[in-house]
Amino acid sequence: MPKKLYETELAALQARLVDMQAWVQSSGARIVVIFEGRDAAGKGSTIKRVSEYLNPRVTRIVALPTPTEREKTQWYFQRYIPHLPAAGEIVLMDRSWYNRAGVEHVMGYCSNAEYHRFLHQAPIFERMLVEDGILLLKYWFSVSDVEQEKRFRSRNDDPMRRWKLSPNDVLSITKWEDYSRAKDTMFVHTDIPEARWFEVDNEDKRRGRVNMMAHLLSQVPYHQVERPAIAIPERPASGGYERPPREQQNYVPDYAAELIAHAHRKG
Template structure:
């Protein structure tokens, strides 16, 4: 059940409802991947948005049950000195899918429109060149048959700060917080202006932007996956039925003595004993 709280913010989606629907949608993603494999389609999905907007968590749920040989996550590191001398889009082109593949970009060439521009990592002329070339580049991809889907995860300043605080005190997610992330707090409005300019120049009919309201991570994941499934014209592929044969009779194989092999210690038994189980 959804509703509004006192400040107009939707209540967090019920966990049980979320998990049930997420599993249903993930099954549909498996069907979609089978269609992509069978038809030789090429699918690219871009995940963009502010730091801590929920992109990584959504990508994890999208890819969770998919075949990693057919669906890849592209999360490129900082470019090398050599890559900095290449055409800007060059290293991203190398990550594009072949027939039957899906590539999920955890940030993409839009780094130049966001963090590189705001933080001064690129020159003004490089930024302007990007805004000019990006729509041309994306039209080329679509013209060549690639299905390109772009998602921007939108989160408020207050919610972003709250998530940064959570990461700061969580040793399992501390790695997600970088000095650049911290500095982005002081540049919230600059990032907003950069995002607005990006949308003006790159929200094209061939590859439109889709905004995902991400104040509630559960809603964001459900909404994004459901929308993607409507954008890829997949059909359920009938897989040939499989049947397991009866186990064959032994042909006299005998396993070597366990003492001759190096076995991992039974740590599980230790903690069971310590817990009185």
């Protein structure tokens, strides 16, 4: 997708997401958006664009770490429940309870009994959420094996993004077909009428992002909400306050001045 067209459409979609958020606040709606998919499929970068201009007090990103020893003894869905939205909130899940159907199953981090119990319980759990009024949207981000490996190598060569690459991520190259089978089985059991799976072809990240964001907006029955105008008052006349001398304040060093001076010397 051409960069200029992408940037224009992205800005328009982000403005509509701000309008959607205003409706969520005023209506008391509750929305959960699940981002799942292959490693390096672009889930995180899409979440970043979705949330970029949204109020973090209203729209939260949930990316849970590895469960603690205590959490491992709980009902599997229990650790996710505290992160569900209250009225007027949106939750964006960077991976979710579907870890059990994917990485945990493929890598052997759960037993077969736990895995099959999850496939049985997940639709029941999600129907309960929907019946209670939560709008649940589930997105699966797809990418080819060639593009995935390309992104892994790019991360590995970039010190600013190397933290995104874990040993489990790299192993997904050798377990490509295992993950494919796990995804297919997961869809069979959990693609239910109340909470369908929507696939995002994210081979082209720009195209994938705008496709996902446009679809998200089409699934939420929002409308424009009139927001009260805020009048910025005139600044009152000084009441005699005098600021303490600047030299008495503990300012951070002017690093920018050093950069500017260095640039002038080089120029």
